[in-house]
Amino acid sequence: MKFVALVSGGKDSCFNIWHCLSQGHELIAMANLYPPPEGSEELDSFMYQTVGYQALEHYEECIGVPMYRRVIAGTSKNQQLEYQKTEDDEIEDLYRLLSDVKETHPELEAVSVGAILSSYQRTRVEDVCARLSLVALSYLWQMNQLELMGEMCQSGMDARIIKVAAIGLDENDLGKSLIEMYPKLIKLNDMYDVHICGEGGEFETLVFDAPFFLKKLSITHQEVIKPSNDEVYHLSLGFTTEEKSKEDVEATKLLCAPPLLNEEMQSIYDQLGSTKFKIPSIKRETQSTLDEFEVTSKQVGNLLYISNLSSGEDEVESQVTSIFTQLTDILNAHGLSYEHIQSVQLFLREMDDFAKVNVIYQRYFTKPLPSSRVCVQTLLPEKNQALLSAIVIPNLKDKAGVHVRGISYWAPHNIGPYSQSILHKQQRTTVALISGQIPLIPQSMILSNPDDRLLSVALSLQHFDSVKKLISLDQNAFVICYFKDLEYYPIALEAWKLYEPSSEVPVVFAQVTELPKSAPIEWSGSVYQETPNYDDYYNDSSENEDEPTQIANDLSSLKLRRQSVTFQDGYVKLTFEPDLSATAHNTVILNKEGQASKLKAIPQKYSVDIVPVNRLFDSTGKERDLAILHRLNI
Known part of the structure; x- marks a missing residue:
């Protein structure tokens, strides 16, 4: 793709340009925002590096593509993450x-941005x-800082510290x-948790040369500036450019993608x-006719569950429009x-x-932050082209999530x-639902080798797992693995056992007809983190005489938030009592043989x-007729 590079002169924006070039994209322009001339060189911005901005006047000559610039007129007025x-x-x-660019x-198609950890910048x-x-x-998004800084140091990029603002x-x-x-920086990271790449604002850099530069920067004068009583210093610099040898310009190497x-x-x-x-044996295909499923809309705990929306319209567009009208x-x-x-679950x-x-x-x-989603092709009632269920968080203050729209290696x-995931934040538990993840190569968005x-x-x-780590929830609550071909089941089962040694985590493996982008497999599910908060019980008040018992009860109730699954064989056993819970939301996952007649009159x-x-x-490797996932919300 043809791209414009957002540049501050810092190491991250320049190194990301290099990665873009290495991935086959074409740099056609650069863009920079700089502080008003009447103000300070060091602008108080949550978004932009401005110290050393004078160097950007020479970057067009150094890199060989046009530079577009604009004065920063606004402020950090909207400080919401999204x-x-x-x-x-x-x-x-x-x-x-x-x-303007x-x-x-x-012909512009893309924008290069050097964000590493900052969701604020990325969003x-x-x-x-x-x-x-x-x-x-x-x-560079979510790359390991120690490894990334090591790569930068070994790359031949000449980046220097021009501002310091951290202990040490x-x-x-x-x-x-x-x-x-x-x-x-490694030592300071060990001692004080200083970010090795300066992601906490500990320092800022300026790139004087890189292998893809046609010319390099040279300093004409410099002065150390200490604008306040804080231990913050930066360099005020003057620049010119120097020619590079023909050999250096022609020897530009490409950066390797991470494994x-x-x-x-x-x-x-x-x-x-x-x-x-x-591999499980292949069963003889049977003809199954499904009745339409009962629509339910129930408040369970502090969540609203809207389930089994469908339509009998003729065309798929009309059906989906009708479903959204109902929703x-x-x-x-x-x-x-x-x-x-x-x-949203969309079938x-x-x-x-x-x-x-x-x-x-x-x-x-x-x-911002649209819902997470799972979408698969599967058997539906005869008149239905689509089936939709949704989980709703009534209080927006309890909602958070991650919605990554940029291309990266992550x-x-x-x-x-x-979104990749939406979180429901509660006082003592945060539960997230993760969208279906298929085996796409992130930087190209094509499926991995189907033969492997x-x-x-x-x-x-x-x-x-990457989404799970990004949202910092380390406990698996429930996972469902969809696959198309039976050959994938034993492989996925073994992979899951290696990934999650605990046999207590509910997991279901389900064969469906098709997956997005014709992917062979998809993982989705929910994760959580228990965060007991004792502050409520330690207010200076005699009202909390029973606080030890109260704390014990609350800690016990946390276990109930874990999702559980019940398996059954043979639909004659499905009685809804006690298999379904009136105090929980129940997801009934069932195979196609003779299923419909047993689901009437819930x-x-x-x-x-x-x-x-x-x-x-x-x-355990056993085929089942039915699984009921119980989601209990307290």
Whole structure:
């Protein structure tokens, strides 16, 4: 893709340009925002590095593409993590700057941004890119800081410290190269948790030369500035440019992408390679006719579950429109909106209809942090082309999440109007639902080698784990693995056992007809973290005489938040008492043989959503007729 690079002169923006070039993208322009001339060189911005901005006047000559610049007129007016258009905010300056670039270069497709850990920066650039129909290229996103700094030091990029603002750093460090500072930064990280790449604002850098530069910067004068009584120093510099040898310019190397599998998943992949797998026998196909499932809308605890929405309209577009009309009516009846939805399960009769459905779907999810989503093709009642269920968080203050739209090495960016994960934050527990993860190679968004089943299983599981790590919830509550071919079941089962040694975590393996992008496998589920908060019981008050008992009860109740699953064989056993719980939401996952007649007349007191699949397996290697997932909310 043809891209414009957002540049501050710092190491991250320049190193990301290099990664973009190494991935085959074409740099056609650069863009920079700088402080007003009448103000301080060091602007108080949550978003932009401005110290050393004078160097950017020479970057067009150094790199050989046009530079577009604009003064920062706005401030950090909108400080929410998820950004929406806000008048007089400094992000609108970025929007206007990139609009100028796109007007001059209508062929522009993407934007390079050097964010490593800052979701604040990432979400803002992605918002602007979405409004301009551009793609964010953020290859440094979530890279290990120690490894990344090591790569920068060994790359031949000449980046030097021009500002220090952290314990252990002082004016004597100004002007030093990354290679000189690397050992000290590692030491400060061990002693004081100083970010090795300066992600906490500990220091800022300026790149004087890089292998893809045509010319390099040279200092004409410098002065140490200490603008306050804090231990913050920066360099005020003057610059000129120097020629580089023809050999240096022509010797530009490409940077390697990180290994596709991280160390943990590579180990799982290697162990899978030495395992013999027994493939389940293929059953004779039976003709199954499903009755339409009962629509339910129930408040369970502090969540609203809307289940089994479908339609009998003729065309798939009409059916999906009808489903969203029903969903809108239910939300309105509760005084809620689409912004409140935590997750959506969408089942299609034909995955070929995915694009048509997505066009309608995205009309309803227009706010930041759209719901997480799982979408598969499976058996549905005869008249239904689609079936939808949703979980809703009534209080938006309890909602958080991650919605990564930029291309990186981290994990796939979203391929539709949904978030990777939405969290429900409660006083003592946070529970998140993770969207279906398929084995896409993140930087190219193409499926991994379909002939390597082990890689497909390990890579898709790695993506699930990457989202889980990003949201910092380390406990698996419930996981469902969808696959198309039976050959994947024993591999996925063994991979899961290597990944999650605990046999207590409910996990279900289900064969379906098709998955997004014709992927062979998909992992999804929920994760959680228990965070008991004792502050409520330690207010200076005699009202808390029973606090030890109260704390013990609360800690016990935390265990009940874990999701559980019940398996059954033979539908004659399905009586809904006590298999379904009136105090929990129940997800009934069932295979296709003779299932419909046994699901009629579910009592109204139950909250139930139906997941029809082709075949169903548990974590012991046994095929099952039915699984009931109980979600208890307290």
